[in-house]
Amino acid sequence: MSEPPPDAVVDAPAERYVLRQELTLAVNRYEVVRADERGRQLGLLCFAEQDRTAAREQVTFYTDAAKEHPLFGFQARRRLDLGTTYDVTDSHGQPIGWFKKRFSASPVSSTWTLGLPDGRQFVGRERNTTVAVARRLWEVVPVVGDLPGPFLLHVDFVSADGRVALSATTRAGVRGVHRVTLPAQEDGRSIDWRVGMAMAVALDALTSR
Template sequence: MPAEMYLPTFYVKQKFAMTTNRYQIFAANPDGSFGQLMGFAEQKRLAFKEEVTFFSDETKSRPVFSFKARKRIDLNAGYDIFDENRQQIGFFRKDFGKSILRSTFHIEGPGYAGTGQERSQAVALIRRFTDIPFLPIHFDFVSPEGQPLLGVERQASVRDKYTVHVPNPEIDFRVAAAVAVGLDALMQR
């Protein structure tokens, strides 16, 4: 069944801020340019255990979805994703054991589950042993049967910019956006 809010392609752009990570999420126009602002979130650096709330715009007047850690200390606990009415719509977690050499995440939602991993083992190793902040990073999420669920690609740039492709219409835009922001924040640890 198609998700309540399906968006096949969108962008996540991190804005510069000294003490917080600020994220803007834009729909992709048919020509590939940035379209409508779909969400805005702020997350205090090094305080990822808090709830990250996405708002309709930078005035923060209307919350539209969020994600929150299940536990404060357990690194494998994962994050529940909620809609604006606090109903759970998805879940993701970093697999810290498998992420030692190549970051690995798991995603779940109504009617699907899958695993995402850095596409390039070489880039994963370079990222771990150097401090090059602008390497392109690609994550491919697939179902246990190998069907593509979600793709997240960070462009090679000084500020983080991601293109998110969602070929599976069962995956809600809000789940895909929370996972994309979570990837960025969790890879900094």
Template sequence: MTNIPQGETPHHLNRFFVKQRITMMVNRYEIREAKPDGSEGGVIAIAQQKRMAFKEQVTFYADEARTRPVFSFKARQALDLAAVYDVTDAAGEPLGFFQKDFRASLLRSSFHLGGPGLEAYGQERNPAIGVIRRFIDLPFAFHFDFTDRSSGAIVMSSERQFSLRDRYTVTVPDPRLDFRLAAAMAVGLDALMQR
């Protein structure tokens, strides 16, 4: 695992990878750094979500043993189809939020994303794949783009690879977007996609 000094988390990464691990009782995700050549590097964080939880919460840890939480996201309300998820650091200080746009997501999954000095909106790039995924559960490759609400510039993209296991390449060209908020949104895309 990549060593992150106690109390420190990278605040911006231009690119990283998210891989889901298959387990019986929890959804587990590895957040991996991108090497300069574009290949996968070491693990930056491990995320874990209990299945069938009454109130959605995902905690990100700096170590494989899950002894050192570094950030998390949690739903403000239980059982809300348009729930707001607050992203906080290890001390519980807010980093930002994301929220599924329930109405728009009926045809094409869509999310609001916000942080200090940043308001963005993300949708699946390909509307046809968005509709097909509602009826056929195949490991389609799909792509989300999050754009700044004021400038229209892309602040984050998440691309699911065509594979049986969920694997994503996440690109964050906007330096205002904290890595922890971007990683929470990337995991949220997978964890909340079926809702």
């Protein structure tokens, strides 16, 4: 599958989000913010807090600080299995999508499959292979690999006919800010934003695994 051009998702009608990440010694906090076409942040939609010492197989997003009202989340079907499928569910536990990391697809760049209940599937790959190699080398260096890398992480999820459904970018030098674009599909609508943001969090939390 050929790589989309750099502006593949810029001019198309799209939903845009910012995933902000705050790192502390104990907790990873992810905040989902809606953005306009210029990237300006419009307001907090939901958040998740994850114990950094806990397993990363489950993440739940809430609408309130008391964590009494879950909105969506994802969970691994099998714990401690790097190749397992992760189910994305709504506030009632009903499936709204799934994703899976494909370790055998590429020895260099991270590759994922993202699926929807209607049967549509999208393959996600890092756009720049050279950057992917540099990022992997950074991760295996002792001590240095534990620090945030200075590399751009840009992953595009593309359908079989070449249509981009999700584009996630972490800007080089801006640790903890991820910009997510969900372009309109053939039916004129973007994929479910909850599935898109669950995938964006997984790209951050699980890419190095």
